[in-house]
Amino acid sequence: MGIHFREVSHEYASYQVGDYQAINKITLSIEDENEFICLVGHTGSGKSTLAQHMNALIFPTEGEVEINGKIITKKRDKKTNYNLLRKHVGLVFQFPEYQLFEETVEKDIMFGPLNFKISFEEAKAKAVEAIHLVGLNESYLKRNPFNLSGGEKKRVSIAGILAMDPDILVLDEPTSGLDPFGKRQLMELFKNIQKETKKTIVIITHDMDLVYEFANRVIVLNDGDLVYDGNEEDLFKKEELTKWALGLPETIKVLRRLKDQFHLDINPYQKTVDQAYEELKKVMTK
Amino acid sequence: MSKVQVEGLNFSYNQKRMILKNINLKILKGEWVAVLGHNGSGKSTLAKAIVGLLEPQEGRVYIDDLLLTDDSAYDIRKKIGIVFQNPDNQFVGVTVKDDIAFGMENLCFSREEMLQAIDFFSSKVGVESFLEKEPATLSGGQKQRVAIAGILAMKTQIIIFDEATSMLDPYAREDLMKYIKKLHEEGLTIIMITHDIEEALLADRLIVLKEGEIFLDGSREQVLSEPDKIKEANLELPISLRLANLLDEQSNKEWRDSLWEYTLEK
Numbered sequence: 001m002g003i004h005f006r007e008v009s010h011e012y013a014s015y016q017v018g019d020y021q022a023i024n025k026i027t028l029s030i031e032d033e034n035e036f037i038c039l040v041g042h043t044g045s046g047k048s049t050l051a052q053h054m055n056a057l058i059f060p061t062e063g064e065v066e067i068n069g070k071i072i073t074k075k076r077d078k079k080t081n082y083n084l085l086r087k088h089v090g091l092v093f094q095f096p097e098y099q100l101f102e103e104t105v106e107k108d109i110m111f112g113p114l115n116f117k118i119s120f121e122e123a124k125a126k127a128v129e130a131i132h133l134v135g136l137n138e139s140y141l142k143r144n145p146f147n148l149s150g151g152e153k154k155r156v157s158i159a160g161i162l163a164m165d166p167d168i169l170v171l172d173e174p175t176s177g178l179d180p181f182g183k184r185q186l187m188e189l190f191k192n193i194q195k196e197t198k199k200t201i202v203i204i205t206h207d208m209d210l211v212y213e214f215a216n217r218v219i220v221l222n223d224g225d226l227v228y229d230g231n232e233e234d235l236f237k238k239e240e241l242t243k244w245a246l247g248l249p250e251t252i253k254v255l256r257r258l259k260d261q262f263h264l265d266i267n268p269y270q271k272t273v274d275q276a277y278e279e280l281k282k283v284m285t286k
Numbered sequence: 287m288s289k290v291q292v293e294g295l296n297f298s299y300n301q302k303r304m305i306l307k308n309i310n311l312k313i314l315k316g317e318w319v320a321v322l323g324h325n326g327s328g329k330s331t332l333a334k335a336i337v338g339l340l341e342p343q344e345g346r347v348y349i350d351d352l353l354l355t356d357d358s359a360y361d362i363r364k365k366i367g368i369v370f371q372n373p374d375n376q377f378v379g380v381t382v383k384d385d386i387a388f389g390m391e392n393l394c395f396s397r398e399e400m401l402q403a404i405d406f407f408s409s410k411v412g413v414e415s416f417l418e419k420e421p422a423t424l425s426g427g428q429k430q431r432v433a434i435a436g437i438l439a440m441k442t443q444i445i446i447f448d449e450a451t452s453m454l455d456p457y458a459r460e461d462l463m464k465y466i467k468k469l470h471e472e473g474l475t476i477i478m479i480t481h482d483i484e485e486a487l488l489a490d491r492l493i494v495l496k497e498g499e500i501f502l503d504g505s506r507e508q509v510l511s512e513p514d515k516i517k518e519a520n521l522e523l524p525i526s527l528r529l530a531n532l533l534d535e536q537s538n539k540e541w542r543d544s545l546w547e548y549t550l551e552k
Contacts, residue, residue: 042424043455095453149326177371177452179324179481180522206456209525245457250525254545261544273525277532285537 002032002200003089003168007063010049016018022049024224025063030054032068032088032167035200036191038211038232041221044247047172047204048094050221054170054202055089056082068167089114090166094173097153105131105148105156106141112164123163130159133196135189151182155189162193169193170202175210183207188216210247212236213271220244236269251276289315289367289444289475293547295345297328297335297498305331307498309345315443318466318476320486321374323495324520329479330371331411333448336477337368348359349444364393367386367437371449373429374422382432383417389440403439411435411465427458429464444475451485483516484524487552494519506550524549 008026013019023046041047051218052058053065056072065072068088070080093099102108109127114120131140134155140148145156154174161169174190175183180220187210194201205211211218211232218235220228222244228235236248248256255276256270263282270276295309305328311320318498323329334340336347338359347354349362355464367389370376379385383404390400408414412430413424421429430450437445447466451459470476480486494511496519502509509516513531516523523531530545 043457151325177449179520180483181520182325247456249467251529254526254529256546257548258541258544262540273528273532276529280529280533280541 001066003030004066005063005070006066008053008060008065009062009063010046010053010058021224022046023053023221023229026050026226028219028226028229030168030200030202032200033198033222034192034194035202036214036216037200037202037219038215038217039202039219039221040203040206040208040211040246044223045221046224047221051091051172051202051204052169054168055086055091057086063117066072082119087164088166089168090161091168092158092161092171092174093170096157096160097113097150100145100153100157101279102193103144103158104141105143108145108156109141109160109163112160115163118249126163126165127159130163133162133193134159135185151178151186154186155177166199167187168200168202170204172204173205173206175205175207183210190214208236208247208249209251212251220246233269255269255279289313289317289350290477291348291351292332292336293346293348295332295335295342296481297340299519305498306335306342309498309500311493311500311503313475313477315475316470316473317491318470318478318489319491319493320478320480320489321495322480322483322486322491322519322521327495327519328498329481329495330448331498333368333446333477333479336447337366338362347472363389364440365429365442366444366446367440367442368446368448369430369433369437369450371452373426373433376433377421377429379421381418382413382421383434385421386436386439389436393440400439404435407435407439420475425458426454427461430454430458430462434465434469437480444477445469446477446479448479449481450478451480452482459485473481481521483521484552487524487549494521494535496520511551 005026005028009021010023011019011021039047041103041162051189056067059072059074061074067085070085100108106127109130110123113123128138131138136155145153175186190201215232218232227244236252251270252268256271259266259268266283267281270279290313292309292311293528295306296304297306298304321329336341338354349365351361352358377385378388386404386408387400390403408417411434413428413432413435451462466476478489479491486492487506491502492506501519502512502515510527513523526545526549530542533542
């Protein structure tokens, strides 16, 4: 059933800067299986606002969002249990490691599932499952979350959402604050989670290298408008990239430089350093 | 004359695991040094030990030839300031103005001096139009600049940036880096703690920490020419250099040179 946006706008009322439209007549669909989507756009383009509509944390001021068959509009419907939608779509905020609060990792992970009225035993089992999914072992469950490293805390907080077993996982800049290895590991982890569980994963990010390497689909927002919804290959060939304030992945930049400087007949659209090297090999003088 | 000197520094939080091991370091006046290391390498601990927020079990820190002790900490704070990673964790003032004044108040500046300094330094970092605003209403990049204004107002000569850009988006980050460059040009001594090698390339000198020890220390070119060691320190070379390193030194020399040039010109 997934998530369907139909002409969704959201306007924030603000005394300081006046009302402003954060997103503007957005129409798009997200399947609840097998998608790996990156949501990109410069600061203030409406990415986080769009993400918060995905599990009914905020309501559209115009248009409608359909989540798992339920229609969400401007008007709050007293009969709808919005909490149940949040089980369907899990949202991980930016810097989730600052939201850990329990005394053990296990309790922290169990907090979400217990809110959905499942038994204590079941929630415990979910926590075990989730800790494995994020690449940590069971010994972490008894530890104090505040004594973990930044990367581990991040994983634990993601496990807390995974334990609710959402079909769609939305993460707001999950890799920020991590070192390059940490970033890559976390992205690999999402890829694995997606492969194993078939969940759809939506990631908000600024990192074009990661977008190019990992996404199957990219959604670009610019000043609240949806300006691109398609695959990662075509995106970086678009002339409008600068207008949208998006950079190019480093591999493309570097290969374009060599291509222009040495008049090489190569295709600069390569995702990894190894692929870039293979492409250069074709034109090397033996 | 060295601005910062560290001798035989050892530090541990719990006596079990040493976080910093025998750190010896000299940073000269006007230098821009990047301290690189993976998560958990001890780089933030080093920053805190240098400014006196943490007390080392062994070793000495001199700032401007003044030995850091409990008694001198007050004077040392006038010489060295620190901008933290999380811009939200360093605000004490109700308004931007209060916040910039906080350091000066503690150093007993006169009211006149404070007002003048607030005017001067807020416009210097470009936050003069939000002086009456609550810090919480600012963007991440603006918050970091407020923090810098507060430090500069104390007439500080050395600033440590402890992963000060890692919670900012790429645009705010670029902005802040440009600003740090300006401070450096004006003669301030800059120590930048980071795990981002691309960011570190803006500095004159790179120090790589690995498991609490100084693993590499040299110019950009020297450090970047040690790909195996960089890898050993759990860091990643920029994509351009990783590609250059795959190419043959003789037959692909021109391409390699071009990639090096690209890396260093940023």
